[in-house]
Every structure is written in C-alpha cells, then in structure tokens.
Amino acid sequence: xxDFIRLxxxxxxxxxxxxxxxxxxxxxxxxxxxILGGSGCGxxxxxxxxxxxxxxxxxSIEIDGVDVTDQPxxxxxxxxxxxxxxxxxxxxxxxxxxxxxxxxxLPQPEIAKRVDEMLELVQLxxxxxxxxxxxxxxxxxxxxLARALIKQPKVLLLDxxxxxxxxxxxxxxxxxxxxxxxxxxxxxVVVTHDQEEAMTLSSRIAVMDRGQFRQxxxxxxxxxxxxxxxxxxxxxxxxxxxxxxxxxxxxxxxVAATEAGVTLTALGKQAVEEGQxxxxxxxxxxxxxxxxxxxxxxxxxxxxxxxDLGYLGNRSLYRIRLESxxxxxxxxxxxxxxxxxxxxxxxKVWISWRPRSAVVLxx
Amino acid sequence: MYRKLIxxxxxxxxxxxxxxxxAIVLRISLADPVIAQPPYSPTxxxxxxxxxxxxxxxxxxxxxxxxxxxxxxxxxxxxxxxMAYGIARCQPATRNMLLLLIILPFWISFLLxxxxxxxxxxxxxxxxxxxxxxxxxxxxxxxxxxxxxxxVGLAYSYLPFMIxxxxxTLERMDLDLVEAAxxxxxxxxxxxxxxxxPLARPGVIAGCLLVFIPAxxxxxxxxxxxGSESLxxxxxxxxxxxxxxxxxxxxxxxVILLLLLVVPIVLLQRYQARDQxxxx
Numbered sequence: 096x097x098d099f100i101r102l103x104x105x106x107x108x109x110x111x112x113x114x115x116x117x118x119x120x121x122x123x124x125x126x127x128x129x130i131l132g133g134s135g136c137g138x139x140x141x142x143x144x145x146x147x148x149x150x151x152x153x154x155s156i157e158i159d160g161v162d163v164t165d166q167p168x169x170x171x172x173x174x175x176x177x178x179x180x181x182x183x184x185x186x187x188x189x190x191x192x193x194x195x196x197x198x199x200x201l202p203q204p205e206i207a208k209r210v211d212e213m214l215e216l217v218q219l220x221x222x223x224x225x226x227x228x229x230x231x232x233x234x235x236x237x238x239x240l241a242r243a244l245i246k247q248p249k250v251l252l253l254d255x256x257x258x259x260x261x262x263x264x265x266x267x268x269x270x271x272x273x274x275x276x277x278x279x280x281x282x283x284v285v286v287t288h289d290q291e292e293a294m295t296l297s298s299r300i301a302v303m304d305r306g307q308f309r310q311x312x313x314x315x316x317x318x319x320x321x322x323x324x325x326x327x328x329x330x331x332x333x334x335x336x337x338x339x340x341x342x343x344x345x346x347x348x349x350v351a352a353t354e355a356g357v358t359l360t361a362l363g364k365q366a367v368e369e370g371q372x373x374x375x376x377x378x379x380x381x382x383x384x385x386x387x388x389x390x391x392x393x394x395x396x397x398x399x400x401x402x403d404l405g406y407l408g409n410r411s412l413y414r415i416r417l418e419s420x421x422x423x424x425x426x427x428x429x430x431x432x433x434x435x436x437x438x439x440x441x442x443k444v445w446i447s448w449r450p451r452s453a454v455v456l457x458x
Numbered sequence: 459m460y461r462k463l464i465x466x467x468x469x470x471x472x473x474x475x476x477x478x479x480x481a482i483v484l485r486i487s488l489a490d491p492v493i494a495q496p497p498y499s500p501t502x503x504x505x506x507x508x509x510x511x512x513x514x515x516x517x518x519x520x521x522x523x524x525x526x527x528x529x530x531x532x533x534x535x536x537x538x539x540x541m542a543y544g545i546a547r548c549q550p551a552t553r554n555m556l557l558l559l560i561i562l563p564f565w566i567s568f569l570l571x572x573x574x575x576x577x578x579x580x581x582x583x584x585x586x587x588x589x590x591x592x593x594x595x596x597x598x599x600x601x602x603x604x605x606x607x608x609x610v611g612l613a614y615s616y617l618p619f620m621i622x623x624x625x626x627t628l629e630r631m632d633l634d635l636v637e638a639a640x641x642x643x644x645x646x647x648x649x650x651x652x653x654x655x656p657l658a659r660p661g662v663i664a665g666c667l668l669v670f671i672p673a674x675x676x677x678x679x680x681x682x683x684x685g686s687e688s689l690x691x692x693x694x695x696x697x698x699x700x701x702x703x704x705x706x707x708x709x710x711x712x713v714i715l716l717l718l719l720v721v722p723i724v725l726l727q728r729y730q731a732r733d734q735x736x737x738x
Binding site (some may be wrong): 185 | 486626632633634637638640641642643644645647652653657
C-alpha cells in the first residue's frame with residue numbers, strides 16, 4: 096500500500112538556523128501519528144509545513160498522491176487544531192464550527208445539518224450560541240476540534256492538543272480524541288512534547304531532536320527497544336552502564352561494565368566489534384530489589400545499598416548505590432498494602448534483572 | 459470612605475471642568491447680545507438658536523466641517539491601519555523604535571509643525587519645487603489656502619491618534635486566528651476581513667473618535683492653511699466670539715457642535731452595549 100503522507104528530503108531553514116533537517120517520513124492512511132520532541136526540536140515547524148503555513152526550503156510533501164509542497168493552506172485538504180485553539184472570539188460556537196463550510200460556499204441547509212452533526216459529536220449542543228469567552232478551556236478545545244473536523248480533511252494536524260488542559264481533563268480528552276479518530280478514520284498527526292500523551296494516543300511515534308528523527312516506531316518499540324541513547328533517555332527513565340564489548344553472539348552482546356563490576360549481557364543485534372565502547376541500558380521497572388540474593392542463575396545480581404527512596408502510592412522509587420558508587424534507579428509496584436516500609440535508607444540490598452530486559456545503545 | 463473619594467475624583471473633575479463650563483455656555487447661548495461688560499443680557503431668549511437654524515450659512519459650515527473631519531478621519535484610517543499593523547507585527551525592539559518615531563513629532567510644538575506645512579506647500583515651497591524640477595508641472599500648483607491643504611494638515615496632525623489605539627488592539631491579537639481562518643479555506647484577504655478587521659474594530663472606533671472629534675472643532679489648521687473663504691465651524695466660533703463679540707450666538711454654535719459630537723458617540727455606545735448583550 097502506498098503511503099498516505101510522504102515527506103522526502105524536507106528541510107526548513109530560518110536564516111542560518113536549520114529547524115528541520117532533511118527529513119523523510121511516511122504516514123499511512125488512518126494512523127494516529129505523533130511527532131514527539133522537546134521545545135525547539137523542529138516538530139512544530141514540520142507540522143506547519145504540513146498545514147502549509149511554512150514552505151519547505153527544500154524537499155517535497157505529498158498527501159494522498161498529490162504533491163502539496165507549494166499549495167497555500169486554504170487549498171490543502173488538511174486542517175489544523177492550534178495549540179491556542181484559535182477559536183474566533185467574535186463568533187458563536189455554531190458560527191465558529193460552520194466557518195470552514197461557509198468558505199466552501201455550501202448551501203445554508205447543508206451547513207446547518209453538518210454543524211448539528213459536529214455539535215453532537217463533540218457534545219456542545221447546548222452551548223451552540225455561546226461566545227468563546229463563555230466557555231471553559233476544554234469546551235474551547237472541542238470547538239476547535241469540531242471546526243477542523245467539519246471540513247472532513249484528509250489529515251487533521253493537532254499541535255499540542257492537550258497541553259492547555261488540566262490533568263484529569265487531559266486523560267478524558269485523550270480517549271475522546273482516540274474514539275473520534277477511530278470513528279471518522281481521518282489520519283491524525285499530533286505534535287507533542289509530552290511522552291505520556293504520545294504513548295497513549297499514538298499508533299506510531301517519531302522522536303525528533305534538532306530537526307531530525309531519532310527513531311520512528313510503535314510506542315512499544317520506542318520504549319522497549321530504543322535505538323539510541325537520546326530516545327532511551329527522552330522516553331521515561333533508564334539506567335545505563337558503559338563498557339567495552341567482550342563477546343557477542345547471534346542476538347546478544349556482552350560488555351565488561353566497570354561500574355557494575357561484572358560482565359553484563361543484553362539483547363542487541365547491532366554490528367559491534369570487540370573492544371568497542373557501548374552502553375547497556377535497563378529501565379527502572381525491569382529491576383527487582385530484594386534483601387536476599389535472588390536464586391536465579393540467569394539474572395544479573397548486583398549488591399548495593401539504598402541511597403534514597405520515594406513513595407508514590409502505586410509504586411515506590413529507589414535509588415540504589417552500587418559498590419562502584421554508581422546510582423541505579425529502580426521502580427517497584429506496591430502490590431501489598433503495608434504501613435511499614437519494606438526498605439529503609441542504607442539497607443543492604445540486591446538488585447537483579449534478566450539479561451533479556453536490557454538493551455544495547457550505540458550512541 | 460477612602461474608596462468613595464477616589465471614585466468621586468473623576469466625577470468631580472468632569473463636574474468642574476466640563477459640566478460647569480457647559481452650563482455657563484448654555485446659559486450665555488440663551489441670552490441676548492448687548493454692548494456691555496459682559497456682552498450678554500441677563501434675560502432669556504431663543505433668538506441665537508433660531509438665527510442659527512434659519513441662516514443657511516451655518517448649516518453649510520457645519521456640513522463642511524463634518525465632511526472635512528470625516529474625510530481626514532478616513533485618510534488617517536487608510537494610512538494608519540497598515541502602519542499600525544506593520545508595527546504590531548515587528549520584533550519587539552523594532553516595534554518600540556517605530557512607536558517612538560510615531561510619538562516623536564509631539565516633542566515639537568503643534569503650531570511649528572503646521573507652519574512647516576506652510577513652508578512645504580506654498581507656491582515656491584519644497585513640494586512645488588520638486589514637481590517643477592521633475593517636469594510634472596511648469597508653474598506652481600496652488601496648494602496653500604485650499605481645502606486640500608486643510609485636509610493634509612488635519613490628516614498629518616491627527617495620524618498618531620489613529621495609529622496608537624489601532625496598534626494597541628492589533629498587537630494583542632492572536633496571529634493563530636488569522637492562520638486558523640486560512641487553514642479553514644479563507645484566502646489572505648478573506649481572512650483579513652473575517653478575522654483581523656472585526657477584532658480590530660474597538661481600535662478602529664477609538665481611533666476614529668480621537669481623530670474626528672478634535673478635527674471637527676479644529677481652528678488653527680484651517681486658519682493657517684485654509685483660504686479666507688473656506689469656512690469651518692471652529693473658525694466661525696472664533697469669529698463670533700472675538701470679531702463680532704456676539705457671545706450668545708457663539709455659545710449657541712458651540713452647543714450645537716457639542717450635540718453633533720455627542721449624539722453619534724451615544725448611539726455608538728448603545729450599539730456596542732447591544733453587541734455585548736448579544737454575546738450573553
């Protein structure tokens with residue numbers, strides 16, 4: 096199947112500053128695709144090029160088989176939901192939602208019918224004749240969404256769609272967005288700096304840094320198999336041990352990690368040479384803490400002491416200091432209810448993990 | 459107590475410096491002119507008003523003033539809107555510089571600036587010299603002492619009063635709104651009329667009032683730049699007071715001028731209030 100959105104060699108320069116650097120990207124029809132990155136990584140510029148507000152310095156953009164590289168925004172079958180929502184303050188909810196159809200010069204009854212459908216979809220029927228300053232942030236967000244969706248775009252672009260909402264509302268809206276996307280089958284491209292938002296929403300994520308993609312994959316791939324150090328550290332927390340490659344076989348690599356005091360083995364198919372300096376990385380929740388040395392021949396077991404701990408309700412965070420002085424972060428679920436703490440500061444403990452849980456990072 | 463005092467201050471100001479003088483002017487307008495000190499009678503008569511309303515010359519003068527002021531206001535709007543828009547879209551550093559340039563003329567006396575226009579527009583002034591040097595005309599064009607000169611003088615003098623309130627509204631406007639309109643299928647010009655213009659309206663109204671009201675009663679500019687036969691209401695007012703010494707008639711002219719200015723403002727406010735209610 097041919098890709099629905101195709102970017103080839105797209106760059107955008109502002110003077111000397113390269114905001115987007117020679118990017119290729121393929122997005123399939125009906126995907127909920129996220130572009131994730133910190134501020135200034137070029138994600139918003141990329142989105143604005145998809146919308147047509149910025150023209151690429153070089154490269155081409157194709158949507159549904161049509162080259163739209165030089166098309167102005169009002170000719171593209173792409174609509175955008177702005178971070179600020181950009182709801183027109185001088186128009187009622189109804190007028191806002193119907194704006195795009197009025198610009199298409201559709202007959203009035205048709206506009207009225209489709210506005211009604213949209214009002215129902217975003218559950219704003221009762222507020223139809225309100226003005227935006229009489230709406231809450233969440234309601235304004237829905238007006239912005241309905242206004243963009245009513246044009247039945249081929250692609251809906253969402254710039255930080257949930258950033259302005261409080262935590263509870265954000266979680267609810269996340270699922271609403273997913274349902275709406277599922278119902279209408281429109282391709283969504285979301286730009287966000289919030290990894291949690293990207294993880295729950297998306298079918299695939301592109302992690303962006305300094306104008307380039309560092310990894311593109313499903314949320315699971317990105318989290319469990321980060322292909323480089325940037326992605327590993329950007330998404331969640333990760334412990335890394337660096338060292339020289341001592342051995343490798345078909346799908347695993349061993350490293351003499353001085354900080355751990357032992358040889359560590361991790362899954363990895365990368366081409367490495369013996370003696371090369373690489374990193375073994377392991378997520379905090381993949382590590383177990385115990386007071387006794389675990390009886391597991393395969394596991395990596397390292398002694399240490401509790402340097403710090405934090406109780407978060409559903410889980411506890413531990414910072415374990417190894418003999419080398421290296422701090423390892425461990426996260427464990429609080430399965431049992433208990434008033435007393437399982438571990439205290441300066442307790443002697445063992446941390447352990449399965450080699451299959453660790454990954455190899457090259458850069 | 460303290461709060462009431464503060465709230466009372468602006469009202470007190472209005473009472474002393476607006477309502478009281480207006481009451482005095484109204485009182486004089488209802489008197490008869492006499493040759494005495496002061497030059498009006500202690501009696502009441504509507505003669506000044508009946509004279510004003512029956513003599514066509516006054517009606518024409520009012521009308522000419524309205525047209526002049528309205529024309530100058532439109533010219534200021536046409537020049538000021540793009541300037542304010544441009545300034546509002548600049549980098550903050552450039553923006554402050556440009557705003558300073560807009561305000562800078564106020565450092566020089568208003569009278570001097572009007573005199574400078576005389577120098578520019580007279581028969582052997584800079585403008586005519588330039589036109590002749592370029593070969594566009596072979597003899598000087600009469601610019602000074604025409605309605606055109608008044609028009610230029612008004613537009614020049616009041617332009618900053620148009621730009622500043624426009625700038626204030628345009629600078630606050632969210633640029634995403636214009637992009638959103640374009641995203642939804644509006645061309646650049648359509649987006650301007652659908653979004654930028656209606657949102658700039660408070661600034662447009664404020665700017666127009668700030669230009670129109672003083673331009674209506676302007677005396678110095680028509681006196682210095684206009685011809686002796688170009689009658690405007692400010693000039694008439696001055697002449698009735700100081701040349702004819704007909705204080706009641708002059709006061710009547712002032713009262714009617716005030717009504718002409720107040721009525722549109724009240725209507726406008728009522729319209730805006732209704733607009734606000736529409737949102738509720």
